[in-house]
Amino acid sequence: MLPLSAVLLGLLALALAWPVPAVLARARWPRRDPVAALVCWQAIGLAGGLSIIGALLVHGLSPWGGSLPEAWWTWAGHWVTGAQPAAPVRGDHWVAQTLAAVLALELLGVLVLSLVRTARTRARHRALLELIVDPVPGVDARVLESPVPAAFCIPGARPLLVLSSGMVAELAPGELAAVVAHERAHLTERHHLFLLPFVAWREALPVLPAAGRAHDAVRDLVEMRADDVALRAVPGARPRRTLARAIVAAAEGGAPRGALAAHGGVLTARVTRLLDPPAPLPRWGRPLAVGAAAALLLLPTTLLLVPALT
Structure with missing residues (x-):
């Protein structure tokens, strides 16, 4: 069974790979404020890469721990000290890591x-x-x-x-x-x-x-x-x-x-x-766009780190 965070990261990566860029590319507001739109595009690219790689890592390292930091540390120890994972490692885990x-x-x-x-x-x-x-x-x-x-x-x-x-x-x-x-x-x-x-x-x-x-x-x-x-x-x-x-x-x-x-x-x-x-964006338009971009970057980061804090 896939970890929940891996599923959510995968869905986010899928959204950022197709529907979100398609909607933003067709939107008319970016020409009203190119700076805000450029910030959003940068966030989409960074968050998309982080989401897909994060989803694969979370699933691939899941036998070594319930959170990515814990699993990463245990996985590294496996290659140094020979420590065994807590759960069986299947072929799909190695494929995801690769x-x-x-x-x-x-x-x-x-x-x-x-x-x-x-x-x-x-x-x-x-x-x-x-x-x-x-x-x-x-x-x-x-x-x-x-x-x-x-x-x-x-x-x-x-x-x-x-x-x-x-x-x-x-x-x-x-x-x-x-x-x-x-x-x-x-x-x-x-x-x-x-x-x-x-x-x-x-x-x-x-x-x-x-x-x-x-x-x-x-x-x-x-x-x-x-x-x-x-x-x-x-x-x-x-x-x-x-x-x-x-x-x-x-x-x-x-x-x-x-x-x-x-x-x-x-x-x-x-x-x-x-x-x-x-017409230019209203005064709250640019802060809203920049805030949405920041939230988009924080979302995959949160999905990767929150399991380690709970």
């Missing part, structure tokens, strides 16, 4: 691999670009000779913001300032770190629809957040229209792998949001 170890190593390994691979790719692109780009007069950016309008930034220890010569020639000064402010927002708020766990999740679990859905949703949200930050620095009486024109102008441009581009995300949704902005 699956928990494989899944944890896979998620952690893919995350580290994605971090290293992305950092190397960005370093390679940065080194190449620094040989062929020149400073933009009056703008804190570099210009790449290309007739195609493009704007992107390469984050990292030495961030690089690049505009194509086509973009500089096509945009008015206010629109150019809007593009630069958008890319600066990506760099200042380190949006690439928000994306990294979901890139790894998608690569580690490609058959899971929620992985791709979560990655796309977080990608769109960081672009919307960068739009919001950029609006504060856009000159003129109609900053939203100015930024929308700049985004559309950059739509034909590309960007190196690992870069964040001005045309990223769902372009239609971003332009619509700029020209017809949704």
